[in-house]
C-alpha cells in the first residue's frame with residue numbers, strides 16, 4: 001500500500017537523523033566514486049536510491065554497513081559518528097570495537113543472500129543474536145520461529161539453505177537481518193538474482209515490514225513499482241552525486257532532469 005504521506009510516521013524520540021553523510025568521499029585506489037556527498041535519512045524514513053549502474057548506490061550501502069572503508073568525511077548513525085570523528089578539525093578513526101557495536105543496529109540484505117550453507121535455516125537466524133547480542137538459544141530460537149512465520153517459511157526451520165529456492169533463501173536472509181532487531185535496514189538489489197516468479201513473495205515480505213514497523217530503510221532496487229509504493233523519498237544518483245530527489249510521485253511522474261527521464265525510461 002502506498003504511504004499516505006511523504007513524511008515518515010515514527011515513534012522514535014530521536015532528534016538526530018537515522019543516517020547522515022557529511023562530506024563523504026570514497027575512492028577505490030585512484031578512482032573516486034563518491035565526492036562531497038551530503039544527505040540525511042530521518043528515523044523511520046524509507047529512501048530508495050536509483051540511478052545508472054556504477055553511480056555509487058551499492059557503495060553507499062556498504063559504507064553504512066562498514067563493509068567499505070570511508071576515505072573522506074563522516075557518516076553518523078543516530079547522531080553518533082560511525083567510523084571517524086572530527087576532533088578539532090582533525091579526522092580521527094574510531095576504535096573498531098565501537099564501530100562494531102554501532103553496526104549491530106544495522107541490518108543488510110544482499111543480492112546474493114549470503115546465508116551460511118553449512119547451517120540450517122534456524123541456525124542461520126539465531127547465530128548473530130546468540131553470538132553478538134548474547135541472547136539465550138531458547139529465546140533466540142523462539143524469536144527466529146516467529147520471524148520464519150512472518151516471512152512464510154515456518155516449515156523450513158530445519159532445512160539447509162541449498163534446499164531452498166532463491167526466493168525462500170532471500171526471505172531467510174531478511175528474517176536473519178530482522179533477528180538483530182535493527183534500527184536501520186539496508187537492502188541491496190535483493191530481488192535482482194531471483195527468477196521473476198519468485199520476486200513477488202520477497203517484495204511482499206518487505207512491504208509487510210514497511211507497513212508494520214518503523215525501521216529506517218535505505219534501499220537500492222530496480223523494482224520501480226515497489227520503490228514507488230514503499231518509499232517516502234527517492235534519490236536519483238549520477239556519477240556519485242544526488243542529481244535530484246523527492247517523493248516518488250514527483251521523481252517518477254515529473255522528473256526535473258533529462259538524465260532522470262532517460263534513466264526512468266530505460267527501466268520502466
Ligand code: ADP
Pocket residue numbers: 028033051052053054055056057058059060
Ligand atoms: P552502483 O551500485 O550504482 O551500480 P557501485 O557502488 O557498485 O555502483 O559502484 C560504483 C563504482 O565503484 C563503479 O565504478 C565500480 O566499478 C566501483 N567499485 C565498486 N566496488 C569496487 C571495488 N571493490 N574496487 C574497485 N572499484 C569498485
